[in-house]
Amino acid sequence: MERTNDTLQINGRENLWARAVSMETGIQVASCYQCLRCSNSCPVSTFMDIKPHQIVRLVQLGQKEKLLKCSAIWICLSCEMCTTYCPNEIDVAALLNHLKNSVVCSQITPAEYEIAAFHEVFMDVLQKHGRMNDLQLMQRFKFKTLSHGHLPSRDEMSDDISLALELLKRRRLRLFPERSRAANEIKRVLRQHGHKGVSS
């Protein structure tokens, strides 16, 4: 995160959002004492625009929009190093996950569109087949990112194709993997519980 010249006006109400998050998720963001263990244990913090410890502080400061628009929450691998090592028992991974869920509920386009799109495509395939179908997953994903404006380079296409061929050769990519007969049941239950999709 770069230092900006913005001054944040504190009016005493900035922690309302943090309290709401805590109540909903049980994550005690207020307990943080900024030790930085989470950021230092995160394997991808170097790739994040906002580091985990900064995310916690920004939640405390009510910076909802900034956080929902950041890329870090999507980069998170959910490996839970942060959660495991936090001495104040703050489930940092769950916090970042909650932020992702909040993006999905909002009108904001995820900063890492491809990552979010991948998740969405995964869920689409899951609901259709009850299980994963790697070929469909890859096809739909490529198509979705294409239609979002991501034009693959020649190298990228050739890499993808050669990998696909290797996988097919090794039978790791099945053309017709087994479906679950419970696929419809899953779809129904999810709908009952109000599953959301990602806005493009």
Next chain:
Amino acid sequence: MKQLAFYPGCALQSMSWDYRESINQVAVKLGLDLIEIPDWTCCGATAAHSLDERMSVILPARNLASAESLGLDLAVACPMCFKRLNYSRQMLEQKRVDDPWSLQSTVAIRDLARLLATEPMLQQIRENVENPLTHLRVVCYYGCQVVRPPKIIGFKDYENPQHLDRIAAAVGATPIDWSFKATCCGASIGIPKKELGLSLVNKLLMAARASGAQAIIVCCPLCQSNLDLYQPEICRQFGYGQTNAGLPILYYTELLGIAFNMGSVRRGFKSHMVNPELLFDRIAAR
């Protein structure tokens, strides 16, 4: 024969069919009767919880309900599925989400690798070894899902997990200690963000090589895929050249299969990008 319900998960039926094969073969040898849950469904992996946490609670629970109706403890091979199942159960037990499946919490969820690393099973493993792998030096890579967070997983060995190391030792191989046992390989992030994925995998491969290992033993399908499939590309991109032979990435059940001298397990080798055949031929030649 000990009966267990078995939840294979999506990866085992396609991308990691060799894992499935080796599990089938080895289970029989070790007296485990794994009964696949009928009509099992995907646990939701990372996608479900990233979009809507409630989905990630609902999806795995259906499989738990199946196991309960079978009245058998549920063995899980894929660490991601294992964690999602545990998480789902805990959330439902705490009534954080409504339970569509009316779970009774009557069955235990068992991680297959940890199960095989219990002393009675290790004893059985040792008894079944016909081809001790005494000249094989490996590092065991657990990945992130099988050890963290302790509250969900139910074990506190995240600093230095040992169960795969014990299995490797039981077949005569030498497990080498290294600092990256549970450092995340990136899981599925490599698909939407290739560079990121490659960088994480490269770090692991370099560390494994630096420790002097001849192969990496894994228990997670996604870890195996990442570490195995990307090796040629990493060699190209990071310029390792021909001098760096590939590092075979083996499931522990494949390792067991070799040690038990089961030719059927070797058939799975052709699914690997980095073929372990060469390694085992070299070792057999000694």
Next chain:
Amino acid sequence: MSPTNSKFNETVLVIGAGIAGMQAALDLAAMNRPVVLLERSPAIGGNMPRLDKTFPTNDCSMCMISPRMVACARHPLIRTITLSELMSLEGEPGSFVARIRQYPRYVDPGVCIGCGQCVEKCPKKVPNAYNADLDKRKAIYFVYPQAIPMVPSIDTETCIYFQKGRCRACEKVCPVQAVRLEDRTSELDLPVGAVVLAGGYELALVHGAGEYGHGRYPNVVTNLEYERMLSATGPHGGHPKRPSDGRKPQRVAWIQCVASRDPARNRNFCSSVCCMAAVKQALLTCEHDAEAEATIFYMDIRAHGKDFDRYVLRARDNYGVRLIPSMLSQVVQNPADQNLIVQYYNRRTLAHEEEEFDLVVLSAGMKPSESILPAIDRLGIEQNKYGFVVSDPERPGCTSREGIFVCGALDGPKDIPESVTGASAAAASAAAMLHMISDAQPSFMGSQAIADQQSKPNEVGPAPHSEQTEIQNTAADPHQRDSNHDHKTAQASPRIGVFICHCGRNIAGVIDVSALTDFARTLPHVAAAENFLFTCSTQTQDRIKELIAEHGLNRVVVAACSPRTHEPLFRETLQQAGLNKYLFEMANIRDQCSWVHARDPEAATNKARQLIQAAVARATLLEPIEDVVTQVSPQALIIGGGLAGMTAALTLADQGVSAIVVEKSARLGGVARNIYHTLEGLSPRRLAEQLARRVKTHRNIAVFTEATIAEIDGSAGHFKGAIKHDGDSIPVDFGAIVVATGGEPYRPTEYFYGEHPNIVTQLELEKRLSTDSDFAPQTTVMIQCVGSRCDEFPLCSRICCAAAVKNAIHIMEKNPAASVYILYRDMRTFGFKEEYYKKARDLGVMFIKFDLATSPEVQLTNRNMKVKVFDPASQLDLEIKPDLLALSVGVRPRPEAEQIAKMLKLPAMQEGFFLEAHPKLSPLDFSTAGIHLCGLAHSPRFMEETLAQASGAACRAAGLLVQKEIQTSGVVAEVQRDRCSSCLACVYSCPYHVPVMDSDGISFIDPRGCQGCGICAAECPAKAIVFKHYTDPQTIAQTRVAAHSQLIL
């Protein structure tokens, strides 16, 4: 087992012989109470001997603690029982029966002479836990080379005899047959009056947990392991070596707060000392090796002790120690060389760094010693959730059980001065309890002296007691000296006996002792010369006495080890033989000869000849000297009537010692009167009132308010002064002084203080919150370190972080919708106060870190406040509009302290706090004997710390005041009046401020105050000062002989 008769017993059982246990034992013994000092391990000393140098003075730990250990071992009233633990305690306070289980040592300490032959010959080597397994010891072993008792013990788990029935080499080789392989565990019942628990701490790190790779990566060590590496007495002789390859570690990293400040692992408290310990280790590492690089990864640097911040700045600025506020979770090992690699985010540069280190030190936190926990369980004593014993903050050292006291790290992690203080306080509490319970007279002179004082006007004293118990006054010289006899001895021609020691093989293995003996016989004035295998043994003492009588010897020279070891023993032997004890000289032919020149026996023998010759030359000129005996005025003067002064007075008074409290203001209570509640919910105000009531009505205390003390004269045991009160001048005599002049809050000039009713200090805020139920600020900003830790005043005021947290919690609990922002530099809520820091955060208080360079800015426009601060966590500039601004101002000593310092010639820091004799081991004493210090006059303290200090200081004073008379060494400086030129050189050079110019303008050195250092004698340009026992003729004789001999080396 129930006691057959519940008879009152004055003995105190102290469990644990670490620094706290030893201090408690020594203090109790000084007050004439017998002590049984129990220790679980084979040697006394505890953890402290394992430390290298200690902060902030960088004094060597072993050098500091050895004299205490020797004092404990020697004290006639202290009985040390090692290898023992408490099994049960029956009975009532004052008449307990303690069942002690004593484990076998397998060596008889009464016979063993500590020669070490058994250890040398033992064939079995095992890892040495004392040195963190970095080296090996034998199955029969001394815990460490300086161990007391200097008697080995056998570890049956590794001993070949006990495991396999063979060997017995130690038994065979022992020259005095001290090995007792048939020793068994035994039990004994001890009647005691009180118990003091001083079980101490151990590190909380579990070896197998693998945190940061400890136990897995060889070059990750704990702080105690690194202390052993740094220590000159450690396995590497003070040159740290990496465990993996023995190379010198150059890039060393420290990871703070390992197993501390960690609610997730149920350790939600701070271990108080690790920050300073790490900084010290880093400083020593860089001092030792100019190329070393030290890096400390931390959250807050807790340098909250007296003058600690300066030490930290020195480490950072002079030694380049890097302090990085970024905590690590993991450490990666490089398989090629076992170096450690860490990755961290640097929030100053906003960059991710990766660094490699040769060695990583984990600053692991404390937990109470495992070995004492079963006893605590059995005793049913209340422990907190972390297992530490709960001690009553308002009654220092008291546990939940009457008659059982606690001190040291067992009731909470603490630094050495606080342990020592707590020990003295616990001793005082135990003594007071025993005094109250005792049926008969208190067994010391306090009451008689009080009765004597009844006759003096204007003093309140108790009703005289009619009975007197037998006084066991062992402080006085038990051997009646006949000064006539001494005089005769001095006049007669010197007849010197020279006794040369083999010291087993220690000396004789290198030096030709019989040749030396022959040589000694040839020296002038030598009437007899003998050599002995072990001169220190009991049999040899008898033989020496025989020889003295046989040959009419009137001076003795012993050529053996260091005088530190056995000089008092030999002196006592001389006294028993009827000689003055100062007619004794030692030549160190072991430590300074055979040990260091072991490779060159011929040269060593030559040197030994020189040393003996020089010693004989000096002995020829030795004179008998009388020790000075003075009557003690059994009354204490307490300067200051705040919590500290009152507690000191009550502590003394409760033991039957009278005290005079002189308070400048009209009321007792000091600053405590204005403090409503502490962080933990106690009430200083209420306590001040309670204590004031007790003080005013106690029959052993005289209180003077609106009074000052002046014209203090004299020395320890017999001071004189005048109390100025109401125009009168009241003369008083007192034996000891307790300085409790207190402190006051700093009155800030910063941040518009005084210009707005809602810009207040924490103290003012607390008052408002406590007294005005309608006062509920909506938005509060608190700024820490106002007027502290800056160039003008570099000290930390210790209490302000807790004060801010306290008020913040109060505000939030009153109004959960309020907002509080605390702007801090380091949060120093040490010890169990850390829990309140967490509580504040959980309540929603926000903590924003700043450093000196980015101090917050406060703007005041009309009546509106605006605070601007940069938040490094979010990298945002924050602008807060508080309706309340609370400034955490620090503590300053009272201005009157300066006057007292001048009057009593006491040293003080430039900031005004008094300087004690030694910041670690003598925090409550001044270098000048008989004067003690406590409370805010010492340094900023919490209420419970002040109470402990006051209790402790009173205890230290009591040790003197309960004696009828005190004896000071006769080895003092004496002015030859006709030679004195009144130049004042001695006055300026004396570190104890003893020489004064008398009415004739001639320097007078009071032999009772003189500490015998000799500096004035060396400084005096007119050579007017004679330093007894080290006179010029004596010293010159010794030197001349040594210089003219043939020294071949």
